[in-house]
Amino acid sequence: MDHFTLQILFLSLLLFLTIICFIFYRRKWQSQPVTPPSPPRLPIIGHLHLLTDMPHHTFSELSQKLGPIIYLRLGQVPTVVVSSAQLARLILKTHDHVFSTRPQLISAQYLSFNCSDVTFSPYGPYWRQARKICVTELLSSKRVSSFQLIRNEEVNRLLTALSTRSGSEVNVSELFFSLANDILCRVAFGRRFTEGREGAAEGQKRHLARVLTETQDLFAGFCVGDFYPEWKWVHSVSGYKKRLMKNLEELRKVCEEIIEEHSHPRDENKEDFVDVLLRVQKRDDLEVPITDDNLKALVLVSY
Template sequence: MEIHTPALMELNNENKLYNPLVVSPILFVFSLLIWLKLSRNKTLNLPPSPPSLPIIGHLHKLGKLPHRSLRDLSLKHGSLMLLRLGQSPTLVVSSAESLKEMVKNYDTVFINKISTTAANIFFYGYKDLAFTPYGDYWRQVRKLCVLELLSVRRVHSFQFVREEGVDALVRKLDVAAVNGDVVDLTEMLMAVTTDIVSRCVISRKAGQEDDNGGFNFGQLTRRIMVLFTRLCFGDFFPWLKWLDHLTGFVSRLKSTFEELDSFFDRVIDEHKGKEAMDEKKDLTSIILQLQKEGMVGVELTQDNIKAILWVCFILPFYLSMFSLNASILFTPY
């Protein structure tokens, strides 16, 4: 005969709850996680890090103006600071001396950039110089950019473009001063920078409308830069990547990329129809000529060329962003 009382039933339920077959795996998993965390902290000499929250890490500390938040945090925790942005451990470098030492002595350790959804789409699966993983292809593209596209001789050859762009800017400021107009200097500097870079790469101003349907590359560039700065769940939490599809963010990236890809296809086709150019040739013509002569050292497809041209456009903007924000982000491990 079995006697069932409330106290006995409660005891039986507790025994079921604390059944070793149920509790042991849970304890094992928690013990393993704690051991991994402690062992990582012992083996890695990590930089200072502010207190973080579970799951989101330090995302809540970035605020609406991330560059100012990073500056304030670096003043408190030092020029080398470790932040956990979601599931991405990120090293924040806010000192020119520290960055110089890293680039000089530990270049191969920090050479790989953070992989993002936007970069993967806009740079043709990381076929550019900025985001491509370290390896033979990266070395060949870097050699191409350093020796042929960004060499001292090549930069001097575009001096007339820079002089004309700065002269046009000064004239606009002079007219505005005479008329007493208020000007947005940041917008004007960005516009002249975009036009100079665009003329060096494709021999046309970014704000100049295309012959095919009035396409404005400058406006497209601004849209892409805005998309680069938007929050992407999959970049911080890979298990939430599906939310980027649900919110339509990935579809906006792909539709904008299609416009960019179509534009570069037209530019390359136009340059292929031109004859061999003189010393004032742009970067597109230089790459196509090197590809034709087989002097690149690596096979360049149409997508490779477009990715390299695109990074030539955005490189000045990233450099200006880094100089203004005084903070550079790396994935340390």
């Protein structure tokens, strides 16, 4: 074999390898999703260090540098942040059905009875039905107007409490917190935030307030495990799962007690949201049946 033939074979082999490499890398590039601009991230935590006490300020500063759409990696969770009205309209209105499903947070899996409330249930027939019930039966102008008496009574109660404390220091934030919770609980459950069954001991009367306050804290609190869904052990090590399970047990008992109270005939003029849900649950035209756990989750939505 002469020198010229060896050159031809070598060039042919080189061309063949070049074509193979091109095809391989082209497929690799095509298989990788195209992501928006992203700031430098740290190992393991990704961009979690950017979530300060004022994360929206950080996002605003990043949008000025990187543009109106940013890709972040919060632990193991891919996240897209948009900072323009046009993009927000596309996400919240034009393509809202694509983005309507909420993340399956560990707190929601427990405290909304396996994500069966309106906030965390996946988009589909059940979510549409639950949303319709809440909009028509809880948020309609007629229903909101029907609770005017409750709002007036609770505001008058607040004013009376303030008048008795004339000349002394008053924690206004605490009073307004109690006012909002009393109104919400009366609308939803037919009782005040710190009120229990008639004849119950004072400790039992405050049980509802304690349980719901813990529920609020668990929903609003920062949970590291939500950013590392593949690391199931984080919830157990942090003690967060134990708190959730305890609160779920107490929450279930409270809801069952409230539902039991409403299972007896009541004055239609004093109908609250639990009464409405119990009535709706018995209908034959529901697209998706409402289970007892669904009922408990929807009861808590009104709160």
